[in-house]
Amino acid sequence: MSQAILEDITKNQLTSDRADFKVGDGVRVHLKVTEGDKTRIQIFAGIVIARKGGSLQATFTVRRIASGVGVEKVFPVHSPSIEKIEIDRESVTMRARMYYMRDRIGKAANQVKEKRLVEAKRK
Numbered sequence: 001m002s003q004a005i006l007e008d009i010t011k012n013q014l015t016s017d018r019a020d021f022k023v024g025d026g027v028r029v030h031l032k033v034t035e036g037d038k039t040r041i042q043i044f045a046g047i048v049i050a051r052k053g054g055s056l057q058a059t060f061t062v063r064r065i066a067s068g069v070g071v072e073k074v075f076p077v078h079s080p081s082i083e084k085i086e087i088d089r090e091s092v093t094m095r096a097r098m099y100y101m102r103d104r105i106g107k108a109a110n111q112v113k114e115k116r117l118v119e120a121k122r123k
Contacts, residue, residue, distance in 0.1 A: 010056040015078050021060075023048050023098055024091035024112050029062060029075060030083040041083055044073055047091075047112060049098040051077075063101060065109050070102060090115040 021027055028045040046064030049072070053059055058077040063070060075082060091112045101109060 013056060013078060018077050018085050021048060021085060021087050023051055023096060024093035026088035027062060028086040028088060032081045032083055049101050
């Protein structure tokens with residue numbers, strides 16, 4: 001009974017446009033940042049290395065290399081502070097978590113097998 005009540009309460013807080021990316025994809029997360037009385041959009045671009053949880057508690061971890069140092073951020077999928085999530089590149093990964101990317105250095109830290117779209121031209 002309590003599960004049905006929870007679903008009714010959280011139903012209007014879910015955003016449906018953010019569930020189309022997966023682990024291994026290169027994404028650009030547009031965040032609303034408030035500094036004093038001003039708000040601006042800040043972009044955090046990197047590779048999604050994990051997705052966890054479900055429903056309203058779902059989160060995803062994005063990793064990027066900034067000045068030679070690996071930086072990871074965990075974002076709630078349905079957060080109101082996220083303006084939008086853009087997918088830069090799709091990947092073909094066979095894992096649910098890509099924590100092995102933490103051990104990679106240099107160019108190997110950004111290399112993920114990309115999905116290639118082939119257009120079949122039939123005449």
